[in-house]
Amino acid sequence: MSDSSKEHSKSITGKLPFRPRDEPDDYMPPVRRHWLNKEVLRSANMLPDVLSIAEYDNEGFERDEPAGITLAKKVTINPREYWIKRHDPGVKVRPMDRVSYSTSGKETVVLTNAWPILAFPKKPVYQYEVNLHHNFQDEEDRRALKRAFNCKTRREKLPDAIFDGARTAWSTHYFGELYEVMKFTGGKTRMVGTRQDLHGVDVEVRFICRRKVYLNVINAWLQKKRVLDEYVIDGLNFLDHLLRHGPSQKQTVQKRAFFFNTLKDHPETSKWERDFEFGLHGGKDAYGFGPHGFATCYQGVIQMIRPCVSGLLLNVDTAHAVFWPRANLLWISRRFVEARTVNEYNFLHPTKNQKGERELSQRLLRLDDKLRRLRVTPDNYPSKFNGSYTIKRVVNQNAEEYMIDYKDGATGKVTKMSVDQYYLKRYNYELDEPQAVLVEMDRHGVVFPLECLKVEKLQRWESKLTDVETANMIKFTAKKPSHRLDMIRKCKGLLDHGHDPHLLNYGLHIGKDMIKTKARLLPNPEIQFGNGKHNPGTSGRWDLRNRKFLKxxxxxxxxxxxxxxxxxxxxxxxxxxxxxxxxxxxxxxxxxxxxxxxxxxxxxxxxxxxxxxxxxxxxxxxxxxxxxxxxxxxxxxxxxxxxxxxxxxxxxxxxxxxxxxxxxxxxxxxxxxxxxxxxxxxxxxxLGGVTSRVNPSIPRRGLPPKSAIIGADVTHPSAGVLTPSLVGMCISNDINGVSYMGNGEGNGDRVEIIKEVSMRIILKPLILEWANTLGGGKYVPEKIYYFRDGVSESEYVEILNKEVPSLRRLIGECQAIINKDPDDTVWRGKILVVIANKRHHLRVWPNPKDLKAADKNGNPVPGTLIDRDVTSPHGYDFLLYSHLALQGTARPVHYKVMMDEIGLKPEELQNMIYEQCYQYIRSTTPVSVHPAIYYAHLITARARHHECFDPSDGPRSGAKVNPMTPRPPRGDPKEPKEFLMTMKGTAENRLPYTMWWI
The missing domain is CATH 3.40.50.2300 (Response regulator)
Structure with a gap:
């Protein structure tokens, strides 16, 4: 490549290509001792990247750097590293390690939807940045990048490369920079060659090596010889994309899920088609009429690599999404305009207004809006074109009226003819419905009859489902455990990991047998009512006949x-x-x-x-x-x-x-x-009563003295809604942790971590109420059990470093008020922090013949605990089934214990969580997650109706939202602002201190 080309590349990217050093095959880079959170990395990437691989001294600083900064200790460091170390506050509190495994209850063996990863690549891999020197639109840019990845230079120089579909590629081969000029159609992304009459534009494609990915650091991290630094994250990220690369080339991708396009093409899989496709109006062939009559639910597969105690595992589960049916466009259009009989087929004919002018009817206008940007491909007639088109609009003319120019290939003579005549002459195809409207494509004004097109592959259904469709989708997705296990095995077979060329080339080998692990069956609690006890066993339900409320x-x-x-x-x-x-x-x-x-x-x-x-x-x-x-x-x-x-x-x-x-x-x-x-x-x-409580199986009654349970959850508005994220928090207000009081407040624009301002608005009056009632006006809680929901794994540590300190300061403020000492603001109590997560894909199946471990549907009985083999190698976590699934396959809750200053044994904590799930105050069954979290979720749902905003701002959601409407702020405001209308409390009812959300 010429020097001018290199300079041009530098001006595009702002960085020089990475240059590797001579290193042995087993070289492992030193640990980055600082914690790299997202904000720090985002800012630090704007600084010059001197070297991605460097030697460190004992203090964790880089040395022998020619362009560095010299400190008083005479240690020369990289400017980028120095900036990070100054601006990153560091992790003051890290998640706790596992204390031990549970010994409570009885042991059983369960099957998991996980497969062991027997081997993964150890040799280094190089990461490349893929650049296009052209101003494509966002959507076109992604399609252009996919085509650019398959350029001739890449195929020759980086034959084993994999691609993430955006701007990153990986390969075991090193080249500092690769360059090629490709031709793309003007303004579009389809390469020239498919049609001879299109002209292309020159686009520069560059592959620039950015860093070296060390995969041997993953083993060191799994063996707790290395912290989770950026090298480990890079390695796990590569393995994830390596696993996805093969299926993404063949199947329809929706986020992390894959949906199969080719089941009909194979005799062995064609018989499974009915299991993977379901019309939401009653079945595969029972589609309804109207704007929602043809939405179709398809089953796919989701796969991900997870770290576990024994190494890495592959988690495979079914996934579901709603798509357009892969059907003829005329069939779809008839159902959309509700043309049920032959006499109603004229609903698709061109229409005129009262003045006799051509104008689309309301039915056709809705059809036009629905079909826009739908990708279609030729159908019925013998076309040689294998590509696809995108619909631009509905044309208010039929095939007999719309005239086109036809050029005779033999004589070169151009004549005018109608669309139906063209199909008869060119393809010897006579249209069945020549009176129906036409559709125009987004390229060169090409028009097609509806019957000559079909929906291409799988395209996501964007409209909201009706109540009937939602109910039918639940029926389709809620499969019994045995059926779901069978479908997971089928999906695993369709992925065919053993013959995936990319996995074989890089050396990623996955075991053939699902992982079996030991589980514990926790003892169920007795339920105490006002007139006696009841032992529900493992049935997971009871009734209130002849029962009196405990309070x-x-x-x-x-x-x-x-x-x-x-x-x-x-x-x-x-x-x-x-x-x-x-x-x-x-x-x-x-x-x-x-x-x-x-x-x-x-x-x-x-x-x-x-x-x-x-x-x-x-x-x-x-x-x-x-x-x-x-x-x-x-x-x-x-x-x-x-x-x-x-x-x-x-x-x-x-x-x-x-x-x-x-x-x-x-x-x-x-x-x-x-x-x-x-x-x-x-x-x-x-009205202040309590249905029942449990008699704990561990040797203590209720919570320890001076203890309180706090539950918290944050929910976000749907896309396009200009309302704030809401936080709901509740605190127990009795000695058994049964009754709660709580409230909600705004939390800014899609902010996950609870702001200190929001926490103070919610909890301060509740803690003071607790202190004046349970504390007798003398003390605040000395032990806090903090249960948190709605947090992604990447933000677990922020709970410890932001929310927990805010909670400590808040309790300290309340302590100063109760003690009437403004200087007594240091709270010296103890906190237990547990994060609950249901957004995962791990499932287990007990032996159906073991009546003590499986219910009548084949799900694990309430009290099934999994804390081995498939749990994290770092930290303290477990999976718990605490409820009875009414339909489908039960999903456990993943609990992550982040901090335990109280010092509970695993069996004490796990039994406490399980038993308190029986204390959900409005149910006669145990719930799937701790009640404090459940109540916090209900509070956020109810608080959504208390939003306080100026009506003059206009609607906050829907099609009429003004894009200039101010969004909720992200940062902590200087002055506390309440996003919700204040709950009214009267001397008669004191509503804010009751369970008003139940």
Whole structure:
């Protein structure tokens, strides 16, 4: 390459190519002693990268660097490393190591959906940056990069290279820089050669070596001889892309999942097609009509490499996504415009307005909007073109009307003819539906009849699913354990790792047998009610018949009211039906021990259609009748939709500060005793009662004295919604950790770590309330059990370095207030930090013949604990099944213990978490995750309806969102700002200190 070319490359990338040193094959780079978080790396990459590989002295600094900075200690370091060391605060607290394995319960053996990785490449690999010197648009750029990767120079010089689909490639061969000029079609990404009449543009393709990836550091990290530094991350990242490279070349990729395109092409797999495809209106061939009638759920596979105690493993699981059906475009269009019969096929014919001018009808306008940017390929007629097109628009003309120029290949004469005549003359194909509209492609104005196109491969369905489709998708995806295990094995066979040329070339070998591991069956707890105990065994369920609540409502229910809508279309409920349900409810609630002095003084029919006005009418009528604040408002709505429910809850929570219970008319009319019993649990909890508690199997009762459980969760809005992320937090307010109080607040724009400002707004009044009640006004909690949800693994450490210090400072502030000493702000209590995660793909299958380990569906029984073989080699984690799956294959919760200053043994902590899952206050089954986390999630969902913003800003979500609407801030503001309307607390109800979200 010429010097000018090299200078041009430098101007594009800003860096010189990496130059390797002479090193032995087993060379291992020194450890980076500082912690490289994302923010530091992002900033540090802007500095000059002198060397990616360097020798370190005992202090962890680079030495013998010609262009460096000399410190007082006479140690010369790289400027980039010096900048990182100055700006990175370092990890003050690191996750704790595993103490020991659990010995609680009985041992059993389970099968996991994981395969051992027997060997992985050890020799170094070089990482390349792929550059295109051309201004493509973002979407075109990614397609161009994929084509550029297959250029002739790369195939000759880097024949074993793999590609991530963006700008990074890897190979075992080293070249500082490779260069080639390719031709691309003007403004597009398809290379010249497929059509002779297109002209191309010259595009420079460069492969620039950026670093050397050392794979031998992975073994050192797994053996705890090395910390997780950037070299280890680079190695794991390469293995992940090596595993993905083969399937990504053949299958449809959706994030980390692969969906198979070629099942029909193989006799062995064609019979599996019905297992991998399901029309969401009832089955493969039972598609409905309308805008959603042809959405199709496909099953794919997801695979990932995970570190484990014995090395590395491959985790394989099924994945599901909704796509367009691989069907003819005319068939799809008929269903979209709801053309059910032959007489209705004219819905697809060109239309005119009242003035006689051509104008698309509303049906065709919706079809035009739906088909835009859909990729299609020729169908039915004998075309030699194997590529694809992208639909630009629907043309309001049919094949008999639309005229094109046809050039005779023999004579060269150009004549005008219609589209249907063209297909008859050129392909000897007579159109079945020449009266239907045409579609125009995005290249050169090419038009096609609908029947001559089909959807290309698998394309993601972007529209929201209807309730019917959602229900059918759940039925399709919720497979029984045995069926799911069979599908995972089929997917593993389709991936064919043993014959993948890329894996074989690099030396990545995967075992053939699934991993079996030892699990523990934890003893189930006894449930204590007000009138006795109950042992549910491993059934995972119990009922409340003849049971009394452990603790009834604190104050006798004496001033309350009921409101209901009646006489609306599609909804009829009479006053007699409401009275009948009320009789059943009073009998059931009193039978459970609920304290009710009298029937409600107000049972009124709601006249207004506005939920806010209805809530106001019921509140005022009840308050007027009793002459005091209502204790409870029950409102019966036509259907359990968000429009009624959210507005009623918003009004009751933030305007009047009254506990509210919303019921669905259909369930009230049914008047089932079980329904009334479930409603009784919720109302009892809102009024300060407790359903039950567990008698722990470990030798202590409840929590240790002066202890509190805190649960926290952060949820984010969906894409395109300009509302803040919300944090929900709750704290236990009894000695058994059954009853909680909590609140929610905004957390900025998609910020995962809880801000100190948000934590203070939520927790400060709750901790003070705890201190004034359980602490008797003398002390704050001395032991905190902090359960956190909604955190990705890359942010685990930030919980320790940001949230835990914020929590300590906050409790210290409350301590100073309780002790009336402004200087007493140092809290010296102990914290246990546990992070729960359900977003993983590990599943286990017990022996179905072992009746003590498997339920009737083949799922593990509640209390199944997995802490060996498939768990992390670093830290302290375990998988726990605490619930009974009603359908499908059960998923365990992955608990990661980050800090334990309290000093619990593994069996004490694991049994405590499992047993407290039986204390979920509104259920007669144990829940899948610790109740504190469950409550925090419910708080964020409910708090979403309390958002406080200026209505003049316009809508915050949907198609009419103004792009100029200010987004929520990311950083901590100087002045605390409340994103949510304040919960109203009255002397009568004290709503913020109750379980108002239940």
């Amino acid at each position: 009834a409502n604190k104050r006798e229910l004496s001033h309350w009211g009921i409101g209901y809508w009646s006489g609306r279309p599609g909804f009829t409920i009479s006053g007699k039906e409401v009275e009948a349900w009320l009789e059943t409810f009073l009998r059931i609630y009193r039978g459970h021990g609920g304290q009710v002095r009298n029937r409600p003084g107000v049972v009124m029919q709601l006249k207004t259609s506005s939920p806010e006005d209805a809530c106001e009418d019921l509140y005022k009528a009840t308050k007027t009748f009793y002459g005091r604040e209502p204790q409870l408002l029950i409102i019966i709505i036509p259907s359990l939709d968000s429009w009624h429910y959210t507005r009623i809850k918003r009004c009751a929570d933030t305007v009047y500060g009254v506990p509210s219970q919303v019921l669905q008319s259909k369930r009230v009319i049914g008047n089932s005793p079980q329904y009334s019993s479930n409603v009784s649990m919720k109302i009892n909890a809102k």
